[in-house]
Amino acid sequence: MVQQKSPPLLALSLNPSDLYARYLLERQEVQTLSCALGFVTFKILADHLHIIDVYVLPEARSQGVAFSLCQEVKSIGEESGCTHIFGQVDCKSKNPSGSLKAFMKMGMDILEAKNDMIYIVGRI
Ligand SMILES: CC(C)(COP(=O)(O)OP(=O)(O)OC[C@H]1O[C@@H](n2cnc3c(N)ncnc32)[C@H](O)[C@@H]1OP(=O)(O)O)[C@@H](O)C(=O)NCCC(=O)NCCS
Numbered sequence: 001m002v003q004q005k006s007p008p009l010l011a012l013s014l015n016p017s018d019l020y021a022r023y024l025l026e027r028q029e030v031q032t033l034s035c036a037l038g039f040v041t042f043k044i045l046a047d048h049l050h051i052i053d054v055y056v057l058p059e060a061r062s063q064g065v066a067f068s069l070c071q072e073v074k075s076i077g078e079e080s081g082c083t084h085i086f087g088q089v090d091c092k093s094k095n096p097s098g099s100l101k102a103f104m105k106m107g108m109d110i111l112e113a114k115n116d117m118i119y120i121v122g123r124i
Contacts, residue, residue, distance in 0.1 A: 085122045103122075
């Protein structure tokens with residue numbers, strides 16, 4: 001079994017006061033889960049959950065922060081009755097292999113690739 005390092009995930013918040021997070025929620029029903037080191041934005045659609053963006057401060061990377069944020073998002077999805085989680089990696093973005101590795105580490109796998117996008121799926 002892989003031992004996950006415990007990251008300094010402090011003060012997780014689903015109701016951030018950040019104005020852009022409020023905009024995303026009001027305009028696109030996109031929720032933001034954040035802590036002092038990063039955030040994940042996601043949307044629940046019927047029985048599945050889409051991860052839209054994940055960001056971790058450069059100095060806090062490779063400590064499992066993204067992993068922990070996404071585990072938390074999975075729990076939220078599970079409570080909402082979701083069975084699957086989806087994500088995507090843009091091959092034209094900076095360091096797409098790092099993003100792909102982070103998703104794989106969360107137990108997700110490649111669903112398909114179209115144009116420059118790799119679509120990822122995992123079970124909740
Ligand atoms: C991708 C990102 C969210 C990962 O955050 P993180 O907190 O470092 O992720 P984790 O610590 O949970 O790491 C999971 C795995 O992903 C891989 N990984 C994470 N960041 C990486 C990087 N910059 N380069 C290469 N691999 C990376 C590693 O395999 C890592 O496992 P390891 O530390 O055991 O080697 C972060 O690098 C980031 O914010 N990047 C810029 C934004 C971005 O690309 N977002 C993803 C859009 S889909």
